Amino acid sequence: MPAITNHMPTAELQALDSAHHMHPFTNGDELAAKGARVITRAKGVYLTDSEGVEILDGMAGLWCVNIGYGRDELAEVAARQMRELPYYNTFFQTTHVPAIALASKIAELAPGDLNHVFFAAGGSEANDTNIRMVRTYWDAKGKPDKKIIISRKNAYHGSSMGSASLGGMAGMHAQGGMPIPDIHHINQPDWWAEGGDMTPEAFGLARAQELEAAIQDLGEDRVAAFIAEPVQGAGGVIVAPDSYWPEIQRICDKYEILLIADEVITGFGRTGNWFGCQTLNIRPDIMTIAKGLSSGYQPVGGSVVSDEVAKTLGGVEFNHGYTYSGHPVAAAVALENLRILEEEGIVDRVRAETAPYLAEKWHSLGDHPLVGETRIVGMMASLALTPDKASRAKFASDPGTVGYICRERCFANNLIMRHVGDRMVISPPLVITKAEIDTLIDRARRALDECHAQLRERDLL
Numbered sequence: 001m002p003a004i005t006n007h008m009p010t011a012e013l014q015a016l017d018s019a020h021h022m023h024p025f026t027n028g029d030e031l032a033a034k035g036a037r038v039i040t041r042a043k044g045v046y047l048t049d050s051e052g053v054e055i056l057d058g059m060a061g062l063w064c065v066n067i068g069y070g071r072d073e074l075a076e077v078a079a080r081q082m083r084e085l086p087y088y089n090t091f092f093q094t095t096h097v098p099a100i101a102l103a104s105k106i107a108e109l110a111p112g113d114l115n116h117v118f119f120a121a122g123g124s125e126a127n128d129t130n131i132r133m134v135r136t137y138w139d140a141k142g143k144p145d146k147k148i149i150i151s152r153k154n155a156y157h158g159s160s161m162g163s164a165s166l167g168g169m170a171g172m173h174a175q176g177g178m179p180i181p182d183i184h185h186i187n188q189p190d191w192w193a194e195g196g197d198m199t200p201e202a203f204g205l206a207r208a209q210e211l212e213a214a215i216q217d218l219g220e221d222r223v224a225a226f227i228a229e230p231v232q233g234a235g236g237v238i239v240a241p242d243s244y245w246p247e248i249q250r251i252c253d254k255y256e257i258l259l260i261a262d263e264v265i266t267g268f269g270r271t272g273n274w275f276g277c278q279t280l281n282i283r284p285d286i287m288t289i290a291k292g293l294s295s296g297y298q299p300v301g302g303s304v305v306s307d308e309v310a311k312t313l314g315g316v317e318f319n320h321g322y323t324y325s326g327h328p329v330a331a332a333v334a335l336e337n338l339r340i341l342e343e344e345g346i347v348d349r350v351r352a353e354t355a356p357y358l359a360e361k362w363h364s365l366g367d368h369p370l371v372g373e374t375r376i377v378g379m380m381a382s383l384a385l386t387p388d389k390a391s392r393a394k395f396a397s398d399p400g401t402v403g404y405i406c407r408e409r410c411f412a413n414n415l416i417m418r419h420v421g422d423r424m425v426i427s428p429p430l431v432i433t434k435a436e437i438d439t440l441i442d443r444a445r446r447a448l449d450e451c452h453a454q455l456r457e458r459d460l461l
């Protein structure tokens, strides 16, 4: 077999890719017919593909490359750590310096008394930890019937059996026998799509009160926890009305329900604070972290838990752990990533300068005929596409048809935006500059114009 390198012609790479590589969330036959885009390099906020085209990455990979691509410091740290101690585990009463240092740093950055970290290799694993941890917590408290975890429809918490069961994605539940028992889903606070004639405030309150109704219905003595993303990411960057989170917090406080904030996307600066729960004034008992923890340079995640939860679990042998829990190379790289985020003032700059600038530009897209709603929190934002703004109408075509066309026009304009149904979303690297934001917005507007023209041509408007 010839060496497979960046220098191979794109068509050959695509043929080998479709012959041997199975892609996540992809129809393999469709991709084989089209050929995957081959990314070969990246620097800052720009990707380069195998044809040499430079593409502005409006998604920071999968919402994760917070410090941007191509930071040598992380490569140096990884190489150093690999030479010194490439692997050891943290089972059986053993530890190592990178795990100690990273856990300590996370405890310092995390709000309140979230001072203890159980490591995983990503968000799905961490949420699986959470399922077992909250149930074990209530066992240890002498309340073994508290097993049910309440989550939300259209939430995304990962792809493993446990985490996808927590998630509320109907398409995922349809495959492979999910959800697992004792997971219950309430409705999401998506006012644009589901709010009907209610005001956003009244709707937010009503959706939060579904949690209280579910607790009363299922029985307070059977509910262990409520899990939610502070801002739904993969569901379409859905920002709850202002009335929602205070009511959720009140309900979790009133009943004995642990609150799990899934901060896999919202953590490490994405919302303009270190954690989304700070932006939204939530006091979780557990936070799920991953992605921005290492800016995606290494696979690492974890569950950050309160003193109370850690103390209660302290008396139990928790029969749970992953070969790569606290992996030394991943931990060392994550620590260096946090140093850069902190010392370069990246989170502060997002909050004070670049997020407000992006917000102003993002909202300016609201005058486009296809754009109904513009939502943004920090550096994550969405546009709801609609044929009629006033009535918040949906397109007559299958959901996602228009979003897909728009995404293709973004690609054609060398911009990566994602579509979730007929919503367009961005989550750029936090280091994006004002000039790069201008480029992003110019390309997005051009893509919207081209999408609009195509919809007319194809009679989809």
Ligand code: PMP
Binding pocket: 062, 121, 122, 123, 124, 125, 127, 156, 157, 158, 159, 229, 233, 234, 262, 263, 264, 265, 290, 291, 301
């Ligand atoms: N939780 C949330 C909120 C996520 O957005 C994701 C990934 N998009 C996950 C969990 C799962 O993380 P991973 O893909 O690292 O397993």
